[in-house]
Amino acid sequence: MTPATIIARKRDSHELTESQIADFINGYVDGSVSEGQMAAMAMAIFLNGMTAEETATLTRVMLETGVVLSWSDQSPVVDKHSTGGIGDKVSLVLAPLLACCDLRVPMISGRGLGPTGGTLDKLESIAGFRCDLSIDEIRTQTDSVGCVITGATNELVPADRKLYALRDVTATVPSLPLITASIMSKKLAEGLDALVLDVKYGSGAGMKSLDDARKLAQSMVDVGKLMGLNTSAFLTNMHEPLGRMVGNTVEVNECVATLQGQGPADLRELTLGLASDLLLSIGKESDENAAREGLARLLDSGKAYETFAEMVQAQGGDIDATRPLAPQTEIVAEESGYVEFIDGEKLGVAVIELGGGRKFPNDRLDHSTGVETLVNNAEKVTRGQPLFRVFAEPEQVDAIRPLLSAAVGIRDECPTERSLIAERLG
Numbered sequence: 412m413t414p415a416t417i418i419a420r421k422r423d424s425h426e427l428t429e430s431q432i433a434d435f436i437n438g439y440v441d442g443s444v445s446e447g448q449m450a451a452m453a454m455a456i457f458l459n460g461m462t463a464e465e466t467a468t469l470t471r472v473m474l475e476t477g478v479v480l481s482w483s484d485q486s487p488v489v490d491k492h493s494t495g496g497i498g499d500k501v502s503l504v505l506a507p508l509l510a511c512c513d514l515r516v517p518m519i520s521g522r523g524l525g526p527t528g529g530t531l532d533k534l535e536s537i538a539g540f541r542c543d544l545s546i547d548e549i550r551t552q553t554d555s556v557g558c559v560i561t562g563a564t565n566e567l568v569p570a571d572r573k574l575y576a577l578r579d580v581t582a583t584v585p586s587l588p589l590i591t592a593s594i595m596s597k598k599l600a601e602g603l604d605a606l607v608l609d610v611k612y613g614s615g616a617g618m619k620s621l622d623d624a625r626k627l628a629q630s631m632v633d634v635g636k637l638m639g640l641n642t643s644a645f646l647t648n649m650h651e652p653l654g655r656m657v658g659n660t661v662e663v664n665e666c667v668a669t670l671q672g673q674g675p676a677d678l679r680e681l682t683l684g685l686a687s688d689l690l691l692s693i694g695k696e697s698d699e700n701a702a703r704e705g706l707a708r709l710l711d712s713g714k715a716y717e718t719f720a721e722m723v724q725a726q727g728g729d730i731d732a733t734r735p736l737a738p739q740t741e742i743v744a745e746e747s748g749y750v751e752f753i754d755g756e757k758l759g760v761a762v763i764e765l766g767g768g769r770k771f772p773n774d775r776l777d778h779s780t781g782v783e784t785l786v787n788n789a790e791k792v793t794r795g796q797p798l799f800r801v802f803a804e805p806e807q808v809d810a811i812r813p814l815l816s817a818a819v820g821i822r823d824e825c826p827t828e829r830s831l832i833a834e835r836l837g
């Protein structure tokens with residue numbers, strides 16, 4: 412069948428066979444299917460969707476365009492993937508925490524996408540930290556330290572690299588089957604025994620509603636199951652930023668505190684929830700409370716921090732080197748009342764304006780900038796009380812004042828608090 416005939420089948424809402432999907436994707440990677448033909452196919456999938464079986468086949472075919480990591484029987488290999496949200500820094504705490512439980516975590520992460528910060532950008536606040544490990548370095552460090560957090564290499568899922576760039580310029584990123592295949596092929600390439608997904612919803616996440624987040628989570632869990640990977644998903648609230656810090660150095664500092672048994676309650680709670688889920692999934696623990704208590708002890712004793720420091724050192728970083736922070740300015744409440752919302756997306760945009768995120772793909776970041784939220788949702792505040800601490804030069808602070816004013820709502824009535832973890836699937 413020619414590429415045009417396969418496109419026509421999807422355009423006319425027919426289900427594609429395994430060989431049609433394989434011919435098309437392999438042809439795209441080897442250049443016999445053109446960018447224009449792949450763009451037409453991505454749009455046909457965007458408009459007509461795919462069945463769970465087609466999505467699983469697309470995922471497998473994409474996965475097989477690259478290397479799949481293989482591991483010795485030493486200990487289970489696990490990972491977490493988050494769909495991204497403002498202030499989401501769980502990976503930095505979770506990977507070393509799980510490594511302390513004798514699990515291996517070869518975490519392949521990304522850079523900032525729109526207002527959402529990127530794990531790699533945050534880690535590069537640490538002097539010398541390398542995010543470009545080779546496949547051999549990933550294998551060796553995962554076996555010796557227990558965890559790695561690094562960027563994707565050219566050998567892992569080359570089909571996704573090419574297709575993601577095309578989707579970005581053809582308005583086909585927000586397609587459930589394409590997102591599912593993109594994320595799951597990369598996670599499957601890590602050669603995992605278990606995966607937990609943190610699918611975010613709310614103002615600070617890509618998915619604004621719980622319903623849309625549930626559909627994406629179910630699609631990824633279904634593909635995980637069809638591909639034989641033990642997969643579960645949490646649906647978590649991103650109406651407010653996670654933790655108090657948004658930025659790069661400030662988020663690393665917040666993670667260091669959490670790894671030492673301090674840090675904000677929501678970050679600790681979510682990390683313990685996701686980590687204990689993985690311990691239960693692979694059968695290392697059978698009781699959730701016991702799992703959480705054991706994990707909490709690893710944070711409180713500083714053991715998880717020691718493993719984080721080991722990971723940083725293995726990746727060329729100096730955890731003791733000073734991490735510069737920009738000057739601090741407090742932004743105060745203009746009225747009294749209850750905090751009705753803290754709009755994470757606006758805080759993410761504010762950090763981009765401060766140079767802590769990218770407007771263009773090749774922008775250099777200023778890691779020293781950021782915003783700290785000083786109040787919680789539903790908290791009673793009085794006029795003049797500090798709401799945010801901004802880390803930036805004074806003239807930059809003036810430029811983002813309107814954004815920060817719009818990022819917080821203060822009302823007379825006390826709003827109901829939302830739970831952090833709304834649901835678990837899988």
Ligand code: URA
Binds near residue numbers: 575584589590591594
């Ligand atoms: N992140 C990915 O890795 N892929 C997508 O398609 C969307 C978000």
